[in-house]
Amino acid sequence: MPSLKDLKNRIASVKSTRKITAAMKMVAASKLRRAQEHAEAARPYATRMARMLDTLAGNLVVSESTPRLIAGTGKQDTILLVVVTSDRGLCGAFNGSIVREARRQIRQLELDGKQVKLLCVGRKGRDLLRRDYADKIIRAVDDVTNRRVAFSSADDLATTLVAMFDAGQFDVAHLVYNRFKSVISQVVTVKQIVPVKPAAMQDSAPAVAPEFEPDEESILAQILPRNLAIQIYTALLESAAGEQGARMSAMDNATRNAGDMINKLTLNYNRSRQAYITKELIEIISGAEAV
Amino acid sequence: MKKFSLELVSPEKLLLNKDVTMVTVPGSEGDYGVMAGHTPIITTLRPGVIEVYEADDHTVSDHFFVAGGFAEVTNERCTLLAEDAVPVAKLDRAQLSDEAKALRDDLADPAFGGRADSEAKLVIVQAKLEALGA
Numbered sequence: 140m141p142s143l144k145d146l147k148n149r150i151a152s153v154k155s156t157r158k159i160t161a162a163m164k165m166v167a168a169s170k171l172r173r174a175q176e177h178a179e180a181a182r183p184y185a186t187r188m189a190r191m192l193d194t195l196a197g198n199l200v201v202s203e204s205t206p207r208l209i210a211g212t213g214k215q216d217t218i219l220l221v222v223v224t225s226d227r228g229l230c231g232a233f234n235g236s237i238v239r240e241a242r243r244q245i246r247q248l249e250l251d252g253k254q255v256k257l258l259c260v261g262r263k264g265r266d267l268l269r270r271d272y273a274d275k276i277i278r279a280v281d282d283v284t285n286r287r288v289a290f291s292s293a294d295d296l297a298t299t300l301v302a303m304f305d306a307g308q309f310d311v312a313h314l315v316y317n318r319f320k321s322v323i324s325q326v327v328t329v330k331q332i333v334p335v336k337p338a339a340m341q342d343s344a345p346a347v348a349p350e351f352e353p354d355e356e357s358i359l360a361q362i363l364p365r366n367l368a369i370q371i372y373t374a375l376l377e378s379a380a381g382e383q384g385a386r387m388s389a390m391d392n393a394t395r396n397a398g399d400m401i402n403k404l405t406l407n408y409n410r411s412r413q414a415y416i417t418k419e420l421i422e423i424i425s426g427a428e429a430v
Numbered sequence: 431m432k433k434f435s436l437e438l439v440s441p442e443k444l445l446l447n448k449d450v451t452m453v454t455v456p457g458s459e460g461d462y463g464v465m466a467g468h469t470p471i472i473t474t475l476r477p478g479v480i481e482v483y484e485a486d487d488h489t490v491s492d493h494f495f496v497a498g499g500f501a502e503v504t505n506e507r508c509t510l511l512a513e514d515a516v517p518v519a520k521l522d523r524a525q526l527s528d529e530a531k532a533l534r535d536d537l538a539d540p541a542f543g544g545r546a547d548s549e550a551k552l553v554i555v556q557a558k559l560e561a562l563g564a
Contacts, residue, residue, distance in 0.1 A: 183444040187437065187509050191502045195472065290441045349470035349504070352459050361474055362500055365513075369441060 143415065146408040150401060157397035163229065164390035171322065171383035177287065178319065178376040185373050188366055192335065195359060198348050204356055208301070208363040211334035212310045217254045219277075219309035220244060221300075221332070223316035223374055224264030225382040226285050231389035233317060233325060233382055234263040240327045241315050245272065256309055260284075260296070260375070277308075284379045293372035300371075301364050304333055316374040317381040323388050325381035332370050335363060431486055434466040435507040438480065438494060440515045445494065452483040453508060455501050468503050475499045477557035479518060480510065493518035495561050497554045514554075523562050530555045 141149075201210050222241045224234045241257070241264070248255050255275055259265035262281040269276065278299070283292045303309060312333035317325040351358055431451045438446035454463045456478025465487070477497050484491035496512040503509075533552040536542050 177442075180443040181441060183437075184439040184441050184511060187439055187502075188511055191472065191500060191509065191511065194502065349472050349502075352457060352471060352473040355472075358472060358474055358500070365500075365511075372441060 141411075143408065143411055146404060146411065150404045150408065153397050153400050153404065157394055157401065160390045160393040160397060164387055164394060167383045167387040167390060171380060171387055173287075174376070174380035174383050175319075178373075178380050181369075181373055181376055185369050188362075188369050192362065192366055194349065195355065195362065196335075198355070199359075206356065206360050206363055208304065208333060208367070209335045209359060212307070214310045215253065217256060217309045217311075218248050219256045219258060219300075219303070219312040219333075221258045221260065221296075221312060221314045221371075222264045222268065223284075223314065223378045224259070224261035224267075225378070226262045226281050226283075227382075228263060229389065230382055230386035231392075233385035233389075234261075234267065236325075236327050237315060237317060238264060238267045240329065241268065242271070244313070244315065244329065245275070258300075261378075277303075284375060284382065288372070288375045288379050290368070290372055293375055294368045296371050297364055297368035300333065300367060309333075314370070314374050316378045317385075319377045319381040319384065322384040325385055330370070330374070332367060335366060432466040434464075434468075436482065436510070437507065438510045438512060438515060440512050445512075445515055446482070446492070448484070450482055450484045450491075452487045454481045454483075455508075455510065456480065456496070457501065464503050464508050467505060468508070470505065471501075471503045473501050475501055475510070475512065477554045479561045480512075480515075493561070495521060495558055497557075518561055521558050521562055523559070526555055526558050526562070530559065 196209065199205065199209070220241055222237060224237050228234070245255050245257075257268060257272060257276045259268060259276055259279040260281070260283055265276065265279040265281065280296065283296075300312060304312070311331065314328075314330045314332050316328055316330075318328040320326050433449040433451055436446060436448060436450045436453055437444070452463055452465045454461055455473070456476050458474040458476045461478070462473075475496055475498050478495075480494045480496055481490045482492040482494070483489060494512070495516050495518050496510070497514040499510065499512040499515075501508065501510050530552065533548050533555060536548050537545065537552065542548070
């Protein structure tokens with residue numbers, strides 16, 4: 140049975156925790172708004188890039204000289220998973236669900252006899268995956284999603300990926316990230332980024348084939364790394380927005396739970412106090428009776 | 431004059447989306463002008479200035495500097511995917527000269543490591559200066 144003093148201390152500490160979680164919730168809410176704006180602003184470029192790529196791919200005849208980023212290596216032996224998580228915790232199941240999906244993918248791919256490599260973006264994912272798959276992590280990048288996501292960091296990642304691809308370190312790359320659906324829901328998404336899979340690849344070519352300047356292949360050679368960078372950039376932005384959303388709802392829950400806890404503790408405290416007073420009274424009365 | 435829709439986007443945001451009469455684009459194999467009904471073409475861009483002619487085909491209404499990117503022209507629109515696009519009015523000559531000087535100093539040093547990177551940057555800075563001179 141905790142003493143009155145203990146209960147009082149508990150209540151005080153839960154109260155200050157509640158203050159912290161309430162403040163974190165508000166910080167996350169304002170960061171979320173900014174992150175959403177950034178994600179929104181990047182969308183026009185991404186959709187237009189996709190459209191242009193569709194036009195290019197729709198007219199493409201795969202040949203020897205077709206860039207391998209779109210044609211693939213012809214193999215599917217080594218799979219690279221790019222796992223995007225946050226750098227900081229206290230955001231509910233945000234990182235946990237990504238890591239769970241990554242583990243599932245790794246197990247599945249290994250059952251199929253493929254070799255799996257991991258590239259971790261974000262400190263949390265790296266820390267969680269290092270326990271079981273330390274040997275598979277070939278690179279870890281962090282401090283990307285903390286502040287405003289810069290396009291240059293996505294570009295750097297894309298350059299690294301292209302260099303690794305050209306060096307034959309992997310055949311297929313998948314991006315595992317949280318897609319921002321709404322403030323309370325982030326959807327774990329797995330997307331193939333290398334080789335590129337344009338939506339319109341199977342469709343018939345557009346009515347008028349455009350001219351190319353310089354030729355189609357050199358344009359593709361330039362646009363494909365660019366496209367990769369923008370895909371990563373969008374994923375990073377979505378993930379950053381999702382992180383703030385997840386943190387906001389986690390902190391909202393925490394604040395509410397702390398309130399419940401304070402109510403329970405206060406009730407407990409009052410009860411013990413009452414019991415204590417009653418006990419003292421009985422002692423006094425029975426003492427007086429004995430005299 | 432017949433107009434067509436022009437979109438200028440950079441990875442960070444949509445800079446321009448309106449109907450214009452003509453636009454000149456710095457293609458990697460030479461500048462070219464686009465008017466409504468241009469034949470479909472896809473090109474890469476070199477560092478240079480995009481000139482937008484909004485109302486008619488002889489008054490420039492906007493200048494934008496682009497460091498590179500892609501242009502897609504179809505019958506009804508022109509899409510410019512630019513890297514690092516800025517309005518020419520926002521370029522600062524003094525700051526750019528300093529940058530160019532710093533880069534040249536770096537390149538003059540034979541032990542300097544990031545040579546290819548700096549050379550690419552220098553080309554862009556010089557193109558920016560040229561854009562201001564024009």
